[in-house]
Amino acid sequence: MKMLNWAARFNIFCFLDNQQYAFQPHKYECLLGADAVDFVTSTNIIELDDFLDKNKDWVFGHLSYDLKDSIYFPSHKKNRVDFPPFYFFIPRFTLCIKNQELVIIAEEPDKVYQSILSQPIIEERTSSKVVMQHRLDRAEYIQKIKSLQAHILKGDCYEINFCQEFFSESAHIDPLLVFQKLIKISPNPFSALYKINDKFLLCASPERFLVKEKTKITSQPMKGTIKRNLLDAAEDEIFKHELKKSGKDQSENVMVVDLVRNDLTRICKDDSVKVEELFSIYSYPQVHQMISTVSGDLKNDIKFSEIIKATFPMGSMTGAPKYRVMELIDQYEDQGRGIFSGSVGYISPEGDFDLNVVIRSIMYNATEEYLSYQVGSGITFYSDPQKEWDECLLKAEAIKKVLDE
Numbered sequence: 001m002k003m004l005n006w007a008a009r010f011n012i013f014c015f016l017d018n019q020q021y022a023f024q025p026h027k028y029e030c031l032l033g034a035d036a037v038d039f040v041t042s043t044n045i046i047e048l049d050d051f052l053d054k055n056k057d058w059v060f061g062h063l064s065y066d067l068k069d070s071i072y073f074p075s076h077k078k079n080r081v082d083f084p085p086f087y088f089f090i091p092r093f094t095l096c097i098k099n100q101e102l103v104i105i106a107e108e109p110d111k112v113y114q115s116i117l118s119q120p121i122i123e124e125r126t127s128s129k130v131v132m133q134h135r136l137d138r139a140e141y142i143q144k145i146k147s148l149q150a151h152i153l154k155g156d157c158y159e160i161n162f163c164q165e166f167f168s169e170s171a172h173i174d175p176l177l178v179f180q181k182l183i184k185i186s187p188n189p190f191s192a193l194y195k196i197n198d199k200f201l202l203c204a205s206p207e208r209f210l211v212k213e214k215t216k217i218t219s220q221p222m223k224g225t226i227k228r229n230l231l232d233a234a235e236d237e238i239f240k241h242e243l244k245k246s247g248k249d250q251s252e253n254v255m256v257v258d259l260v261r262n263d264l265t266r267i268c269k270d271d272s273v274k275v276e277e278l279f280s281i282y283s284y285p286q287v288h289q290m291i292s293t294v295s296g297d298l299k300n301d302i303k304f305s306e307i308i309k310a311t312f313p314m315g316s317m318t319g320a321p322k323y324r325v326m327e328l329i330d331q332y333e334d335q336g337r338g339i340f341s342g343s344v345g346y347i348s349p350e351g352d353f354d355l356n357v358v359i360r361s362i363m364y365n366a367t368e369e370y371l372s373y374q375v376g377s378g379i380t381f382y383s384d385p386q387k388e389w390d391e392c393l394l395k396a397e398a399i400k401k402v403l404d405e
Contacts, residue, residue: 001180002119003032003095004193008176012036012089014060014194016346021189025211025218028098031346033060033091041087043070045305048088052304052347058105059347061088062194065337068313072323075330079338080370081363083199128172130371130403135165135334138389144332145385151328152381159255160319160328163376164392165335171371175200175364178402182362186285186398190356192344198367201339204398206284207357209314209343214352215298217264217307221256221316223378224249224290227394228283240288244281252378253279253290259315259322260294266310268296286398314357317341319378339363340374362399373399
């Protein structure tokens with residue numbers, strides 16, 4: 001982690017790590033962009049097109065869930081960590097690890113390399129426990145789920161991803177150390193440590209939003225979760241089989257697959273959108289997940305903003321139909337999502353990109369001492385509200401363990 005210790009000196013950096021997963025399509029093991037030489041931030045994603053047209057360079061950054069305000073309609077709730085709707089920057093230093101080889105893109109790469117080597121190893125040390133509060137208690141959560149199911153019964157929507165927040169208003173953490181603890185407990189293929197001045201994202205995401213390779217665009221929505229038992233291989237296989245055969249999880253997953261297919265048809269050539277993988281089970285440290293893969297061939301001369309407008313927010317974090325469930329999210333969730341359920345990633349000089357889904361993440365505003373994490377689950381008419389509550393706690397288990405230490 002010497003790279004991270006070196007990067008911590010900068011006000012702006014983005015560290016992306018696949019934690020040694022060969023999650024296809026796969027290009028880099030690790031990427032780091034540090035120290036912004038230029039950036040763009042706005043409420044209008046079209047402004048990013050001009051930035052990318054003028055700068056054929058490495059670009060790192062994020063899309064906040066709040067970006068949907070300019071694509072669809074404004075939200076009535078704000079997130080106190082306060083990441084901007086989007087922010088992308090050109091780094092002074094870009095570090096890539098591919099096939100166990102480190103490439104440093106900088107004016108004096110040898111000096112950068114020596115500076116990284118000279119960094120001390122961060123020693124394990126105790127940190128103060130962060131006392132978290134629930135935005136909703138169990139009874140309030142269950143009542144909201146029942147209200148959402150009433151909307152489903154009326155035909156307002158088919159499935160909705162409902163999220164709740166856990167927060168602290170007096171948190172003092174070392175983001176670097178907490179991130180190291182988080183990925184040690186929960187190493188996932190779309191992990192990230194991202195800093196914009198006093199705002200931090202500590203992300204252990206298992207989910208990809210979009211990846212572009214030349215003209216091919218791929219999305220890998222995740223719907224369906226079950227716990228693991230790493231102490232009993234036989235029972236762990238039983239859990240995996242239960243998820244694979246779960247009608248409830250399959251129905252959630254296929255609804256999101258249909259939504260993603262519809263989104264991609266808006267930006268892809270006719271008859272090119274296809275489902276490459278349906279109901280596949282991927283195993284992670286705490287849970288098994290159901291993931292599908294949808295791809296298509298992009299239309300000629302498509303802009304980045306057009307891709308985002310057609311696909312964002314991602315269907316796995318909204319539900320279907322997208323517009324109506326976003327209205328219900330705004331009505332029933334007690335907090336703004338901010339960067340949670342948004343995306344962090346990179347754009348290459350060639351215009352390829354890889355963007356994650358910001359879940360299983362800690363958001364932290366060091367100035368305000370405000371720390372937050374959110375968890376959600378897909379709600380259908382057949383959902384058991386108590387089981388959905390339990391699923392949320394399961395998804396938050398790694399973060400809770402890290403903050404309780």
